[in-house]
Amino acid sequence: MPLAPLTFSNTLSASHQLIVLPKGKTLPKDAPHGDLLAAVLKRRNMKAEELAKSPVAANAADGSLVAWAMLDGEKDTFAQQVLVRKALQLLLDEQPKALAIHVSGATAQRAAELAVYGAWVNSALLPVHKKKDERKPLQKIALVGGVDKKPFDALRAQAAGNLLCRELTILPPNELTPGMYRTRVKTLAQDNGWKHEEFDMKKLRKMGAGAFVAVAQGSDPEDAAIVHLSYKHPKAKRNVALVGKGICFDTGGHNLKPSRYMHNMHEDMNGSAVALGILLAASEQKLAVNIDCWLALAQNHISPKAYKQNDIVKALNGTTIEIIHTDAEGRMVLADTLTLASRAKPDMMIDFATLTGSMATALGARYSGVFATSDELAQRAVSMGKQTGERLCAFPQDEDYEAELDSKVADIKQCTLAGEADHILATRFLKRFVEHDTPWLHVDLSSSRCDGGLGIVASEVTGFGVGWGLAMLSPA
Incomplete structure (x- = not known):
């Protein structure tokens, strides 16, 4: 743009x-x-x-x-x-x-x-x-x-990343199906010199990525995929993984959303757009960091093939999951994507997702929530939020919360029906799929849309996370 x-x-x-x-x-x-x-x-x-x-x-x-x-x-x-x-x-x-x-x-x-x-x-x-x-x-x-003229090239790159994120997020769902999204991403990769790799449904089934496949199998055509993009810098000393939830439309599946909550669900791919925006800005800034960007692109449809309550599926890392609610699809597609991303042993991994309604209930639309694997990482995340104006509130993810996810028939429940503290339970669920003790930040994007704009951005779709993510890529 x-x-x-x-x-x-x-x-x-x-x-x-x-x-x-x-x-x-x-x-x-x-x-x-x-x-x-x-x-x-x-x-x-x-x-x-x-x-x-x-x-x-x-x-x-x-x-x-x-x-x-x-x-x-x-x-x-x-x-x-x-x-x-x-x-x-x-x-x-x-x-x-x-x-x-x-x-x-x-x-x-x-x-x-x-x-x-x-x-x-x-x-x-x-x-x-x-x-x-x-x-x-x-x-x-x-x-x-x-004024010093030097900072404006970097700001221009950040603006390009923010605008890419917002442009993708507001596209109507008939113009951004997973297949169409994959085509756009491939073009972006060619234009920016990123390495591009796709894990389509055939490949994911063969790999055993049952959590992702469970959600994506309800769509026709089966155009879902996990897309992997790589940006390398010759002087990089750190490897960072960015993971984005890319649900191009979320009906809720068999646990169908009412119309009030299905409206704007074409924006449920915002996490992937944030990750792409960061990748574009970092590339244009020529940041000295290696970035692997993983996009979980799918839709959550209702159909005879769609996954159901009480299904038991096996994720890529072998964990079995008892399906409790089909509208908790985001954590399912992220589970296998986080496993793939963490197996590369990055120095830090950040995932972005419009994941839970409970985060929006907790914070409204002016902050987003963040979970971290260490207090130091959480403090840095919150500090960068203050510096960039993209404000984050750190939440706990203590082990005793996970008792709510104990299953009698599988290794873990997907969620609970009660929905209390779901943003915390979702993080405990996702943690099961992060390998090699990878330092990890999970950002639940409750501020992806804010009436009247937010911070420097005047539109309702904010592009929140791009500026913060760029700051997190800078040396500690």
């Missing part, structure tokens, strides 16, 4: 202008359009420092639209992102061709990075299916102010 070119300028000249000032009790004497801003504040009976909470906009004498905000350097990343997004939206709502961004003072670098990244992720045209698409893309961003 094309992003508006960024230029660095000494002149503030565009039909739409964003002025980001450092927070202060008074306006800087050299603030662009300072007289106009003073008049706007007087009319609205606002103090200058209120611009750190409520950006304002007004038309200049030449007809250009100018927005002003003050960035508080003491606020956390998320709060700064929200402020800059609000200011940008005052301008982007008019779909300008060109945008000029002016930064100054102690917060200039931070303001520039937030504003440029925000402009990229909120101005690109995501897919719609209207008879006439009248939207206009942003064609140029000019940045005015003394």
Whole structure:
């Protein structure tokens, strides 16, 4: 998806202008359009420092639209992102061709990075299916102010990853079946030089990946697969595995979802889109890390061949699973995928999944949950969430929870019918399929969709996890 070119300028000249000032009790004497801003504040009976909470906009004498905000350097990343997004939206709502961004003072670098990244992720045209698409893309961003230019190439790559994630997630289910998804992924692999390997249903049956096959066998055609992508860097010292749940549509299976909960279930593949977004951004950034990306692509359909309650299936690692609820399909496809990924003995493994409703009940849509195999890894995950504005809450996964999954007829129950603490039980279930004591993070993406946007992203589908995942790939 094309992003508006960024230029660095000494002149503030565009039909739409964003002025980001450092927070202060008074306006800087050299603030662009300072007289106009003073008049706007007087009319609205606002103090200058209120611009750190409520950006304002007004038309200049030449007809250009100018927005002003003050960035508080003491606020956390998320709060700064929200402020800059609000200011940008005052301008982007008019779909300008060109945008000029002016930064100054102690917060200039931070303001520039937030504003440029925000402009990229909120101005690109995501897919719609209207008879006439009248939207206009942003064609140029000019940045005015003394800043270090180096970070913007990395930010551009991150924006590309975020947009890929969101583009895939919002595609309707008739345009992103597992087979269509596999074709898109193959093209991405060719374009970016990734090694590409597919484990289709025939191969998975032969391997004994019964947990994945149980879910995928209900679809016609049987176009499901586990897709393995590899990115290698000659100076890499770490090997990281990314695993993504890619359920392209989730009916719930025989335990059919009611319409209210089936709506938007084409987004149940968001975890795989997050993993792909991270892989794309890391490739464009040329990160010195080796990445193996594993995508579990399938659908959860209802059919005569679909798996049923009380079925017993054998997973790739030999564990037998008693099926309790067919709408707990995500942990089934992830089980065999985590086994494959961990057998390569990565230094760290991260899986992403829109896995449980109980996580959304626990956190709402503004945080996602994370589980880790060590306190140190959990602390780093939460810390990176604060740094990137993609906030995570760490949950326990103590061994005594697993008693709820004891089965009289198999090695483990898939879940419980009660559903209490299902996000924790799902993690305990998945842990059974991680081999070689691999350091592992499980991210339950309750914030993949948030009404009104989240952080720097204005759309409901947020791309949450791409920025955080990139930060986690950086050296500890």
